[in-house]
Amino acid sequence: MCLAIPARVVEILPGQRAVVDLGGVRKEVSIDLVADAQVDDYVIIHVGYAIGKIDPEEAQRTLALFAELSEAQNSPQPLSVMGEVL
Amino acid sequence: MKYIDEFRDGDSARHIADKIAAEVKPDLAYNFMEFCGGHTHAISRYGIADMLPPNVRMIHGPGCPVCVLPIGRVDLAIRLALERGVILCTYGDTMRVPASNGLSLIKAKARGADIRMVYSAHDALKLAEQHPDREVVFFAIGFETTTPPTALVLRDAKARGLRNFSVLCCHVLTPAAITHILASAEAREIGTVPLDGFIGPAHVSIVIGSQPYVPFAQTFHKPVVITGFEPMDVMQGILMLVRQVNSSRAEVENEFSRVVTPTGNLAAQQIMAEVFELRESFEWRGLGEVPTSALKIRPEFATWDAERKFELVYASVPDHKQCECGAILRGVKRPQDCKLFGTVCTPESPMGSCMVSNEGACAAHYSYGRFRDLALVNKGPTASNSIAT
Ligand code: SF4
Numbered sequence: 246m247c248l249a250i251p252a253r254v255v256e257i258l259p260g261q262r263a264v265v266d267l268g269g270v271r272k273e274v275s276i277d278l279v280a281d282a283q284v285d286d287y288v289i290i291h292v293g294y295a296i297g298k299i300d301p302e303e304a305q306r307t308l309a310l311f312a313e314l315s316e317a318q319n320s321p322q323p324l325s326v327m328g329e330v331l
Numbered sequence: 332m333k334y335i336d337e338f339r340d341g342d343s344a345r346h347i348a349d350k351i352a353a354e355v356k357p358d359l360a361y362n363f364m365e366f367c368g369g370h371t372h373a374i375s376r377y378g379i380a381d382m383l384p385p386n387v388r389m390i391h392g393p394g395c396p397v398c399v400l401p402i403g404r405v406d407l408a409i410r411l412a413l414e415r416g417v418i419l420c421t422y423g424d425t426m427r428v429p430a431s432n433g434l435s436l437i438k439a440k441a442r443g444a445d446i447r448m449v450y451s452a453h454d455a456l457k458l459a460e461q462h463p464d465r466e467v468v469f470f471a472i473g474f475e476t477t478t479p480p481t482a483l484v485l486r487d488a489k490a491r492g493l494r495n496f497s498v499l500c501c502h503v504l505t506p507a508a509i510t511h512i513l514a515s516a517e518a519r520e521i522g523t524v525p526l527d528g529f530i531g532p533a534h535v536s537i538v539i540g541s542q543p544y545v546p547f548a549q550t551f552h553k554p555v556v557i558t559g560f561e562p563m564d565v566m567q568g569i570l571m572l573v574r575q576v577n578s579s580r581a582e583v584e585n586e587f588s589r590v591v592t593p594t595g596n597l598a599a600q601q602i603m604a605e606v607f608e609l610r611e612s613f614e615w616r617g618l619g620e621v622p623t624s625a626l627k628i629r630p631e632f633a634t635w636d637a638e639r640k641f642e643l644v645y646a647s648v649p650d651h652k653q654c655e656c657g658a659i660l661r662g663v664k665r666p667q668d669c670k671l672f673g674t675v676c677t678p679e680s681p682m683g684s685c686m687v688s689n690e691g692a693c694a695a696h697y698s699y700g701r702f703r704d705l706a707l708v709n710k711g712p713t714a715s716n717s718i719a720t
Contacts, residue, residue: 249476249534250332250335251332251333251334251335253333267332268332275451275453275480275483277483277598278479278480278483278596278598278599278602279596279598280598287333289534289537289590291477291480291534292422292450292451292452292473292476292477292480293450293451293452293454294451294453294479294480294483296476296479296537296538296596296599297537297538297590297591297596298590299334299589300589300590301589303588303589303590304334304589306588307338307564307567307586307589308337308338310567311340311346311347311563311567312343
């Protein structure tokens with residue numbers, strides 16, 4: 246029951262509420278805990294409340310690290326610096 | 332779905348698995364506890380245990396809120412519904428937690444109690460508005476993720492003067508429980524396994540941030556890596572822990588930086604502090620009484636505190652004698668070590684709490700892991716194929 250999922254904000258409603266899109270399903274949630282949420286932001290929804298925002302740059306950085314790791318596997322030289330990135 | 336699918340790529344997960352295999356030292360044992368039930372679920376579901384070298388072992392921790400809820404607390408809720416005639420609202424998983432006398436909330440409902448499953452604390456508050464002639468009690472459980480929503484509805488109930496609404500508060504705190512596993516004499520007496528590092532909670536850390544784990548990592552010299560719930564996140568978190576152990580570091584690192592910051596969600600922390608204060612002690616299933624590990628409602632909100640309003644008295648009730656949930660929650664036993672596993676105790680009719688939620692160790696093993704125990708099933712040369720893509 247601790248699981249929460251990322252959803253895109255599609256509409257801000259009055260009273261600190263918003264409509265979010267969860268993979269095609271729309272749902273009304275509270276944005277009382279992430280008051281600065283804007284349309285098109287990705288937020289983490291848990292029990293009907295947005296509890297945090299996803300930072301797209303950080304997400305990209307983590308994915309880039311995974312991509313680097315794959316390339317390193319295919320190249321003859323191990324990239325020893327990767328451990329220090331995160 | 333965006334921010335989910337990209338973190339489930341099978342090839343990348345295998346690359347991380349290769350890295351882990353290359354970096355572990357064969358003469359070292361790596362015992363890592365995943366505190367959170369969400370990680371337990373991911374590890375079982377994606378076959379992550381099969382992708383790890385034999386000397387890297389993942390141990391389930393007590394981080395499933397349904398699993399750690401003691402029988403005595405569920406009994407309080409059942410009594411409110413059966414004897415005091417309240418409308419009792421709670422999250423779905425809580426409904427099936429076994430309580431005293433073979434009861435659970437769902438069985439009490441079958442006996443005529445007015446018990447309703449809600450998706451959100453907000454829905455419980457709405458029910459109170461719709462039924463001004465009835466007492467509505469929200470049976471609130473969970474870690475720091477579900478606590479801020481409970482705080483918000485308490486604030487709203489007070490602001491609106493909604494006097495037929497109250498909360499039976501059973502919110503518990505993560506850092507206290509992690510510390511307890513390593514620090515307390517009782518925990519040592521009842522038995523724990525040696526642990527070399529922790530996978531830190533993902534969504535709890537969105538709320539509290541990564542900083543609260545720093546004193547813990549320093550005091551006990553144990554690495555903590557806060558990790559997302561997708562399979563690649565979990566693999567990367569394990570790799571980061573292996574690297575810390577190899578270099579004798581004990582730091583707090585953050586793999587889940589796309590949502591977790593050092594300070595966390597300050598608005599959520601503020602509303603929690605406004606509405607709740609520390610309980611001196613709280614009983615956890617499997618861990619016993621854990622000091623300063625839970626929250627209670629502040630006296631300013633006494634009118635909305637079900638414990639005060641209905642003068643509830645807590646009584647501890649022992650688990651079923653043969654249920655090994657307690658040992659499983661402390662990491663000393665595995666689900667398959669329980670005699671009742673998969674026979675008397677199944678997700679359809681759970682005997683213990685670990686079989687209830689899909690984040691519970693027994694339920695996760697029942698759904699995804701138990702066939703691995705059968706000798707007839709060929710694991711195949713590349714067990715890592717089991718990762719979902
Ligand atoms: S199998 Fe059932 S009874 Fe046994 S430890 Fe797990 S939940 Fe408890």
